Amino acid sequence: MISMEARLARLALKGDQRAFAEIVGLYQDKLYHMAYRMLNNRQEAEDAVQDTFLRVYKNLDRYDENMKFSTWIYRIATNLCIDRLRKRKPSYSLDAESNDHEGLDGYSMIPSDNRTPESETLLSEVQQTIHKAIDTLPAKYKTVMILRYLQELSLQEIGDVLDMPVTTVKTRVHRGREFLRKRLDREL
CATH class of the missing domain: 1.10.10.10 (Winged helix-like DNA-binding domain superfamily/Winged helix DNA-binding domain)
Known part of the structure; x- marks a missing residue:
């Protein structure tokens, strides 16, 4: 039986923009959280996610439906993040890092009663x-x-x-x- 994501990928490959938008909706937040944790920089994480979806869109014809779609998209995102980490210069801007700490974890921002x-x-x-x-x-x-x-x-x-x-x-x-x-x- 074909997964929902594989069906969406098939439709997107045929040019269905809503199907691709659904794929983006399913994975955008998950990929952003992963990228942010790997890169520790909000802008780079957003760029990595955007690059991931561009690469997914360009390579939908290469997606193997025998593989879980989540595995395929995570592999693309992880490789892009690893590439970004490899390309980083050893020095970094203190200003860029200091603005980035309030969002360490979106879930920690949700207040609870106790x-x-x-x-x-x-x-x-x-x-x-x-x-x-x-x-x-x-x-x-x-x-x-x-x-x-x-x-x-x-x-x-x-x-x-x-x-x-x-x-x-x-x-x-x-x-x-x-x-x-x-x-x-x-x-x-």
């Missing part, structure tokens, strides 16, 4: 520490950690997205967790 300003501050500080620790991971661990714990993909899906064996994914998740544990033990 949160106080003090608990919000503490939670925010812990989240910032965790995000900074994730940012210090080597790219090969950072990518799998983001896909596993922030995008909640299975080990098999990560293997499909990154085109690597599940055993390699497991190893990188384990080493990434160890790296984070050591970093956070020093920080917290």
Whole structure:
């Protein structure tokens, strides 16, 4: 049985703009959150998502319906983010980074009844520490950690997205967790 996304991809390939708009609607936020966590820069994340949809649109004819559409689109987005990380210069603008911290996690912005300003501050500080620790991971661990714990993909899906064996994914998740544990033990 063909998935809804595969049907939309077929329709979009035939020129149905509404079908492509539906694909964008389904994946835009998910891809943005992943890209933002990988790149830690709002503008770059938005650009990466836009580039992803351009690449998807241009390559719809190459989509294999035997593969999950989500795996295909995540692979494109992840590769574009990795390319951006590789191209980055070692120095960065402090101004660009300082404006970007209020949106570390959209879900943390949603108030709940039992949160106080003090608990919000503490939670925010812990989240910032965790995000900074994730940012210090080597790219090969950072990518799998983001896909596993922030995008909640299975080990098999990560293997499909990154085109690597599940055993390699497991190893990188384990080493990434160890790296984070050591970093956070020093920080917290």
